Amino acid sequence: MIDVQNPLLSKLSAFATLTNSERASLGRFDRPRRCFEIGTDLMREGEKNSTAYILLDGWVLSYKLLRSGERQIVDFQVPGDFLGLRSLLLRTADHSIEPVTPIIAVEIGMTDLLRIFRESPRLAAAMLWALSTDGAVVVERLVSLGRRDAIERVAHFFLELGARLKVVGLATGDGYACPLSQYHLADALGLSAVHINRVLRQLREEELMTFRAGKVTFDNFDKLVQIAQFDTAYMDHGGAARE
Amino acid sequence: MIDVQNPLLSKLSAFATLTNSERASLGRFDRPRRCFEIGTDLMREGEKNSTAYILLDGWVLSYKLLRSGERQIVDFQVPGDFLGLRSLLLRTADHSIEPVTPIIAVEIGMTDLLRIFRESPRLAAAMLWALSTDGAVVVERLVSLGRRDAIERVAHFFLELGARLKVVGLATGDGYACPLSQYHLADALGLSAVHINRVLRQLREEELMTFRAGKVTFDNFDKLVQIAQFDTAYMDHGGAARE
DNA sequence: AAGGTTGGTTAACGCATGTTAGCGCTACAT
DNA sequence: ATGTAGCGCTAACATGCGTTAACCAACCTT
Numbered sequence A, B: 001m002i003d004v005q006n007p008l009l010s011k012l013s014a015f016a017t018l019t020n021s022e023r024a025s026l027g028r029f030d031r032p033r034r035c036f037e038i039g040t041d042l043m044r045e046g047e048k049n050s051t052a053y054i055l056l057d058g059w060v061l062s063y064k065l066l067r068s069g070e071r072q073i074v075d076f077q078v079p080g081d082f083l084g085l086r087s088l089l090l091r092t093a094d095h096s097i098e099p100v101t102p103i104i105a106v107e108i109g110m111t112d113l114l115r116i117f118r119e120s121p122r123l124a125a126a127m128l129w130a131l132s133t134d135g136a137v138v139v140e141r142l143v144s145l146g147r148r149d150a151i152e153r154v155a156h157f158f159l160e161l162g163a164r165l166k167v168v169g170l171a172t173g174d175g176y177a178c179p180l181s182q183y184h185l186a187d188a189l190g191l192s193a194v195h196i197n198r199v200l201r202q203l204r205e206e207e208l209m210t211f212r213a214g215k216v217t218f219d220n221f222d223k224l225v226q227i228a229q230f231d232t233a234y235m236d237h238g239g240a241a242r243e
Numbered sequence C: 001a002a003g004g005t006t007g008g009t010t011a012a013c014g015c016a017t018g019t020t021a022g023c024g025c026t027a028c029a030t
Numbered sequence D: 001a002t003g004t005a006g007c008g009c010t011a012a013c014a015t016g017c018g019t020t021a022a023c024c025a026a027c028c029t030t
Helices: A003-013 A020-027 A085-090 A110-119 A121-147 A150-167 A182-189 A193-205 A221-228 B003-013 B020-027 B085-090 B110-119 B121-147 B150-167 B182-189 B193-205 B221-228
Strands: A033-036 A052-057 A060-065 A071-077 A096-099 A103-108 A175-177 A209-212 A215-218 B033-036 B052-057 B060-065 B071-077 B096-099 B103-108 B175-177 B209-212 B215-218
Touching: A003 A020, A003 A052, A003 A121, A020 A110, A020 A121, A052 A085, A060 A182, A060 B121, A071 A121, A071 A182, A071 B121, A085 B121, A110 A121, A110 B121, A121 A150, A121 A182, A121 B060, A121 B071, A121 B085, A121 B110, A121 B121, A150 A175, A150 A182, A150 A193, A150 A209, A150 A215, A150 A221, A182 A193, A193 A209, B003 B020, B003 B052, B003 B121, B020 B110, B020 B121, B052 B085, B060 B182, B071 B121, B071 B182, B110 B121, B121 B150, B121 B182, B150 B175, B150 B182, B150 B193, B150 B209, B150 B215, B150 B221, B182 B193, B193 B209
Parallel strands: none
Antiparallel strands: A033 A103, A052 A103, A060 A071, A060 A096, A175 A215, A209 A215, B033 B103, B052 B103, B060 B071, B060 B096, B175 B215, B209 B215
């Protein structure tokens, strides 16, 4: 049971080396593991007293709908990420969450959170740190939408995703498996699907990166980093083992 | 000394009615109050072990710079807001903070946070709630940048700011004092200053709202809400006095 | 086999917004 | 009084991206 928690453990370990009892504390959720198929929302905006989850396997996306029917994807979550923790604290969901692929997740409720805070302040700090990282990612996305043009935005997105997946062992320096469609990218990056397609072609033709058939391949990582002005500083504050 | 904390107290009271001892606990920061003038940053991106603050008076802005020299303003903070709490948890500042007006703020450090968590779980929950609200605001801004056009964006911005100021008694339903320049709006909303000017003129000519000489006046609140698709749901989850 | 659906792809056209440039006002320093 | 810096304001022009409309391939479903 502790085993499946691996992605979260890898992430938190980037913040501080956890003791065995802390690892055990994380594993001791009595709440059930749940599976969700594509098409069934985990959480819907406006919903009261929603549950939060830790994502063990698969990808999900968080989004908000506008009256016009358009949607803005706030972020994608990958194994090891928290789902809907903010909505738990707010007591009303401020966004919706749906699977991108079939997923496995563990429920967490307020009581679990409080128990962790009681049993291990260090673990609590690690979780607050992980939450803050999520916040930093959203802020960086906001910078993208506000001040980067389409190419920079797309390049930055794939680099960031790669960095996040690497932490949980799902990416190498060369690329990673990515189940998103071009429509997903459009809704996440504030562009039209047509323009996403144009940009992907350009990235391909200039031999910077390739996104095709569910695979991201970095052809010229350094140049890509330069174009995107990608700086990992906002993501890797842990550096493992401080304090 | 407790008195000056009023803006934060008003905010947290929207989440739960605080006991006298909880109010006292909030007031018992031994850290000094500090003043900052325009031009002196409170925090700079990349800085290690920065301090966080509670803003008592004045306005500040949080921003990130791009290589090109452009900047994206992430959010403005008004009295009662936390400053740099995420950077405190991350141990490295992921954004910079500078005053918009001269300000007064109280320092808070990790030790203060931990003390509050120890002394009063309810107060801790209230603070986590306030933090989550800040997160929800950033997410809503992200939706604006991704999917709203210029008019909707500007309208939404002023409505949201009004709602936030109202909580701490700095706005009425008709309008509020606002020390921002059109350049501030441009950097916050991902538009050019020229276009901000165009949009403000349009809002004025269509008698929806006026922003002039440091004052925001709502001329047709309802229509403005409709144009912006402004829904306060993401801001007022507290509703005072639940549990 | 036929039809529907989803995702990728491209071209033509239009528009919202950026860019550049310039004018005027106020505040403030010299 | 004179410069200078910041801010508001506007016009003319340029462009990045959206929109619409197709076509194709892969994969369902029946």
